[in-house]
Amino acid sequence: MTIAAISTAIGEAGIGIVRISGKNALSIGNAIFKGNKTEKLGNKYNRKLVYGHIVDKKNNQLIDEVLISFMKGPTTYTREDMVEIYCHGGIISVKKVLELVLNSGARLAEPGEFTKRAFLNGRLDLSQAEAIIDMIKAKTDKSFETSLDQLEGSLSRKIKEIRDILLEMIAHVEVSIDFPDEDIEEVTYDDLKLSGNKVKEEIEKLLSTADRGKILRDGLNTVILGKPNVGKSSLLNAILRENRAIVTDIPGTTRDVIEEYVNIDGIPLRIVDTAGIRDTDDIVEQIGVDRAKETVEKSDLVIGVFDASKELSSEDYKIIELIKNKKSIVILNKTDLPNKYNKDDLKKLIDNKDVIETSITSGIGIDVLEKNIKDMFYSGEVEIYSDAVITNMRHKNQLIKSLENITQALEDIGANVPIDCIEVDLKNCWENLGEISGDTIGEDILDRIFSEFCIGK
Structure with a gap:
């Protein structure tokens, strides 16, 4: 059966592509295409772009001005005859072309069916086919x-x-x-x-x-953890270089996990800002706290944030227990304020791990944090590999x-x-x-x- 689908993302764009594959691809293409100088597509125009129009020949209705390409199998992506129609981008134009293709004898392709045919026809093995979605x-x-x-x-x-x-x-x-x-x-x-x-x-x-490969595919699953109002959301915004999370002086502003991707010198981070860890009677906030704890369990790296302007509280000790057995980076924030706690005391509680002193609102220490992430990544604590992964x-x-x-x-x-x-x-x-x-x-x-x-x- 000949299949067809839109191969470009939905939305406004310069070009939209409708792809057809199967034994009837050429006949369907010829049934709906009218070239300015070309009677019909065929071997003469194999792998050449041809200018013309898509026309509903039943009522002679013009659908779009296009470039069209016929590619003869087996030297194609699916190893079948293929036709690709390059029409104007946008939801309506591409949809109209696809509808005409389907009405002319093709059926709508299932998800991944072009690549599945490439696999079944011997062009790719399964691991290569799966690599395509990873590239995308x-x-x-x-x-x-x-x-x-x-x-x-x-x-x-x-x-x-x-x-x-x-x-x-x-x-x-x-x-x-x-x-x-x-x-x-x-x-x-x-x-x-x-x-x-x-x-x-x-x-x-x-x-x-496998662990390194998971990071390459999905990003280094990084969780920002701390009690309310220590600067977690400010840290997320600083790493992203944009105001993604709401920042206020009111504790408990973040009530759910906020997830973003960021690229630090080639290192993919899937970074998550969590609700502040504390005991609360607010049902919605408590759900956020529970989700934060669950997120820590699934993380590759935890960034623990503590407040230098306040003595450690019971919530801080709970956070220390949560990150003790995880790969972690510890931050002592708000060092621009009068300090009531120092990093040497904090180091003793976290098994002498390094503590980065920051003032996130002033931009102090962010470069040191990013360097630490890179150092961990490339030194092997959190590794990357690029051969058979x-x-x-x-x-x-x-x-x-x-x-x-x-x-x-x-x-x-x-x-x-x-x-x-x-x-x-x-x-x-x-x-x-x-x-x-x-x-x-x-x-x-x-x-x-x-x-x-x-x-x-």
Whole structure:
């Protein structure tokens, strides 16, 4: 079936694109296109832009002035015949062109269906297809570069290398089982152990990048935590260089989490300002406090903010307990006011972590905070990597399953378990890794993966 969709974002723009893919793409294009000098699109105009108009030929109604391109398969994104119509941007013009395409025999594409067809037709493997959505959602140059590496096959090649080792192990095991009396060199347990350890080592290397990959894909999940009126919202505004959060002298202004993305020299931060931690009778504010505590549990980094102009309160001690076992940066704010607390006393309570003295309203200390975040990131406390990186939770889960399989196989090898029992875990490992590249995967999982894509991609 031939599919069609709008491939550009909804809204006003200079150009809107309607994409068509399938065996009837050319005939549908010719049914609605009228060129100034061209009778029909075809091989003569393969990969060339042609000027003309989209016309509803049933009533000879002019729809839009366009450029149109026919691309003959298999050298296209989907490996099928494709037509792309470049019309005027805007909601109405693009919608009218799409409606005419659908009325001429195409059906509306499902989310990600163009990329799904590229996968099913062998142009991309599954990990490369998933890298496309990561590129679209990339928030920094580094996250884009990592997604591009994955699209170019960095992860696919590594998975293939590991599966090739496993396939050789499985082949040797099957020969030993099926032809025990033949004059064939029998695989030894030492050989299997050597290869199995290599597989395990490579899987563990990939898994070690998963936390870093998550940061690249989703941003460093950074939570600003503190009691009311210590300067949390002011800090968010200072990092963003804009007045995103409401700032007042009234405690409890922030009643819910406020989430923004910011790029600090290539480091993607998903930064969250939370409700101030305190006991309150206000039901709405208490919900915000509870959400703040939940957010801390899911964070990669916590920025704890304390008030130098006041002695530590019971709320401050609760915050200290919340951040003790988390990767954290501690700020002693309002140092421009008469100090009632100093950073040396605070350091003792937070296991001698460094304390940054700031006056956020005066802009003092923000550069030191950003430098600390960068130092943590690049020194390895919060790491980044740009080779074969696991950025996808589905990939991580498959690697965990594969690691369990090969670990069990190695335990069985060490215990001299019959070789046919070992083969089961080797095959499971090979299949679980194959789900990353899409070589061994069910239709239901495919549908779920591509449903996350936008329509038109």
